[in-house]
Amino acid sequence: MSYLVLARKYRPRNFTELVGQEHVVQALSNALVQQRLHHAYLFTGTRGVGKTTVSRILAKSLNCQGADGQGGITAEPCGVCQACRDIDSGRFVDYTELDAASNRGVDEVQSLLEQAVYKPVQGRFKVFMIDEVHMLTNTAFNAMLKTLEEPPEYLKFVLATTDPQKVPVTVLSRCLQFNLRPMAPETVFEHLTRVLAQENLPAEPLALRMLARAARGSMRDALSLTDQAIAFGNGQLQEVTVRQMLGSVDRGHVLRLIDALDRSDGAEIVSLIDALRRYGLSAASALEDMSLVLQRMAVIQAVPNSVEDESDPDSAQITRLAKGMAADETQLLYSLCLHGRGELGLAPDEYVALTMILLRLLAFKPGAMTHTPAEKKSPRTPPLLTPEPPGEPHPAPAVLPVIAPVLPRLVASQTSVQIETASEGPPPWDDLDGEDPYVAELSDDSETQIPPFQVLKVRESSEPTERTSHRRETAKPQDGAELILTPEGEFWNALVRDMVDRELINALVRELALQSQLIARNSDRWHLKLERESLNQATSRERLKAALATLGHAVELDFEFGKVTDSPLLRHTVALKEKQWAAQTLIENDPMVQDLVRDFGAKIVPGSVKPI
Known part of the structure; x- marks a missing residue:
């Protein structure tokens, strides 16, 4: 006897064997029990979720004669009467399946509708099943509208499609629509476990989980992949052989990649990508597995008490990574992994693209440095409005500008600051190479140290400038929180x-x-x-x-x-506002700018002046 593939051998033959579509089973079963039957049904969903299977079970339920030949419409077809056996074998004369993908014209549809005038030969109902109905032409749809709306009492239509958006609304309005959902990986895993138990084939749980994820919601794809894995593994389903067959990345590689990203270890990232190339593993699969792990990490971070799958040996390590990585970093890595999959086909080599994607993840990590330590420049003091003679070098870090030295002077003077032109010296916002004298004053125990609870209020200048009458003062910014130095x-x-x-x-x-x-x-x-x-x-x-x-x-x-x-961020914000004010004042008081404004009606575009 020839071998029958698992997808056909274990096709459900009644509603109790159908898995993952409980909402459809409940509605159809109740309708059959109460005999509240619609004349047209539309089943939608992706490939391999059971559209044709549900159609055949529905046809058996309508035509089942019972084991004793006295049965009627039922939600539990017997499977042993002549009608049930003929429908299962595809030779029931009153059940017609039309593939609209290859019979999409009006002639084929009219030929089918011509049979509608004849009563059933064997069964109780005629059932017309049109698969991939969205492939029909507009003329074919129009030809069947009248019969679809008012068919004979012995005729039932069953339509199936993977793309309901392409079905005309005139057809949708005449049908009872059911959406068959993609199978959850856990549902596929449990079904594969039962099937292999009946086949007496040993299988590792991790191998079945990989097959369930690779099926992407399709039970038929899962059973077909299982057939392939059985042949590949010589009758055994092991994680190593299934991973090799699918070209999947070992979960250990993915966890090490995420750990290296968290530690900003670029050398290890490049080394792991080279290992993927040597093993011939898929770059797209690596990004997909990384997305799955990052999604689980995000759930653990958002819901710390969430229950992880104890059967998964990687749960402990995923939990550890979730607790060690910041939540915003996890979200950023997940987003870039998803968008990076679209770039693999654009690169000359998918591993080159994978390298760039992961290095981008490293570069765009929140708080990541955009230069190497060797390229760091020596930190310099903050901008001063009036340069002072430089003193001893002051080793202040470059990441956060020194703000405090500017503030005491502004508090002490509370007068307008005279802005020097570019010809008389460097712009006031340029960093000084030497030490700010106020830093030196703050570093000792002299009276110039910051007094407690000293208040800084940015005020508008009231003193006139020393330049021409065309020059005008720029008001200092008034918005923002009040800074009290302590x-x-x-x-x-x-x-x-x-x-x-x-x-x-x-x-x-x-x-x-x-x-x-x-x-x-x-x-x-x-x-x-x-x-x-x-x-x-x-x-x-x-x-x-x-x-x-x-x-x-x-x-x-x-x-x-x-x-x-008095926070570091508030100090930094006040310093930036003073820097912007100084830059804008210098531009507006520049003689050349004032000549252009006076002679040619020029205007300074608001917001265009930016300090360097």
């Missing part, structure tokens, strides 16, 4: 800048530190204030605490919520 704030600002410079904090932890204000501290406990409660996450607090311990501050952190008046 000694604890100065200490916290320098400490946060140091942690950022050493890359001890990034992403959400960095934002938590930048937007916090140090209120008070002692040897073992620090009290901070924060405005945004969304930043106060347990993971972020623990990582900030660990970063402080690395710098020798092993303390507990307490947070309260309220208005922040």
Whole structure:
């Protein structure tokens, strides 16, 4: 006897054997029991989810005669009467299947409808099943509309399609529509387990899970892949052979890639991609598996109490990666993996594309540095509105500009600052190569140190300028929060800048530190204030605490919520506004610009002046 493939051998023959479509089974079963039968049914769904199978079971339910030949319409066809056996074997004269993909013209449809005038020969009902009905031409659809709307009482239409959007609404309105859903991987896995148990074939659970994922919701594809895997593995289904057959990436490679991305280890990433090339594994499969793992990590991060599949041996490692990686990094990696799959076909080599995608993930990680340590330039002091003679070099980090030295002078003077032209010296926003004298003043114990609770208010200049009458003053920005300088704030600002410079904090932890204000501290406990409660996450607090311990501050952190008046971010924002004000003032007071405005009616486009 010739071999019958698993997809045909284990095709469901009644509603109880149909898996994954309980919503369709319940509706049809109730209709059959109550005999509230519609004259036209439309089954939609992707390939291999059971559209043709449901049609055949429905035809058997309508025509079943029972084991004793006395049966009627039933939701549980016997499967042993002549009608049931003929429908299963495809030779029942009153059940007609038409493939609209190859018989899509009006002539084929008219030939089918000509049979509608004749009553059933064997069964109780005639059933016309049209598969891939969306392939019919518009003329063919129009030819069947009248019969579809008012068929004889003994005629039932069953239409099936994978693309219901292409079916005319005039046809949709005449049918009872059921959408067959793609199978969940767990549903496919359980069905494959039962099938192989009946076949007495040994199978590793991980191998079946890989086949279930590769089927992408299609039970027929899953059974066909299982047939192929049985032949490939010489009668055995093992994870190694199935992975080799599918060209899938070992989950261990994927976990190591994500771990290397979390650690920003570019060398290991390149090495792992070279290993994928040597093994001949699919680059697209690598990105797909990475997306699946990142999705599980995102769920664990959003729902810490979610229950992981204990049968999956990678669950513990995925949980570890989820707890170690920031939530925003996980979301970014997931998004770039999805978009990166579309680039594989554009590159000359898919492994080259995979390398670039993963390096892009590394480059765009939140808080990632865009240059190597060897390329870091020596940090310089912040911009001053009036340059002073340089002093000793001051080693301030370049990641967060030094803001505090500018503020005491602005508080002390509270007068308009005279802007020098480009011919008399460098622009005021250029960084100085030497030390800011105010930094030196702040570094010692002199009276020029920042007094406690000193208030900075940005005011509009009231003094006239020394240049021509055409020159005008630019008002300093008035918006923004009020900055109140405190000694604890100065200490916290320098400490946060140091942690950022050493890359001890990034992403959400960095934002938590930048937007916090140090209120008070002692040897073992620090009290901070924060405005945004969304930043106060347990993971972020623990990582900030660990970063402080690395710098020798092993303390507990307490947070309260309220208005922040002296945070590193607030200092940085005030300095940027002063920098923008200085740049705009210099441009508007430039003699050449004023001549252009006066003689030619020129205007400075708002927002176009940017400090360098």
